Amino acid sequence: MTKAEFMARLRRGLAALSPVALAEVTADYEAHFEEAAAAGRSEEETAAALGDPDRLARELRAEYGLKAWEDKKSPANATGAIIALLGLGAIDVLILAPILFSLISVIFTLVFVVIALFFVGGAVMIAGPFVDYGGGPVMAVLAGLGLVGGATGFGALLTLATVGLINALVWYARLHFKLLKPAIEAQ
Helix, strand or coil: CCHHHHHHHHHHHCCCCCHHHHHHHHHHHHHHHHHHHHCCCCHHHHHHHHCCHHHHHHHHHHHHHHHHHHHCCCHHHHHHHHHHHHHHHHHHHHHHHHHHHHHHHHHHHHHHHHHHHHHHHHHHHHHHHHCCCCCCHHHHHHHHHHHHHHHHHHHHHHHHHHHHHHHHHHHHHHHHHHHHHHHHHHC
8 A cells, every 4th residue: 555545544534533633643644654765665564564544543533532531521522532432442343243253152162172082082092992993903092092182283273273362362452452541541
């Protein structure tokens, strides 16, 4: 994305701000592009580093709504802050919550599959030599060991994927905390 595209999307997202606030924000992001160009980075690299301009606009609207409420506690400013925060949170609820619930459901299902495979493998390994297993007792023990080993390996991969998901959620929560931190510290 070029600087012009980035700035156009940012301005469009910040259209509800006052002209002074809009000029302040756009000047700040123009300065980011100028500093990056002076450092030899392309417009595309700079735009990618700054993030999604639509998301930035939502966060900045919420931040300015909170600042307006802190500066002057009026019903209009309270309404603006609430609407800005709901707009930021609505994206999370409408987009991220279904994805997150789906991922959690899949993870829990896979955990139960891993546990079931582990116990089935153990049962095949222990009981296989005593029942008429198709390949004989050695094959039953090896098949059981294979199921237990596969379940353990898959469980380890599932654990790594779950830790990665939790780290991503923590990173995402920190983005919101940066936005809300000034309001929390003021109290």
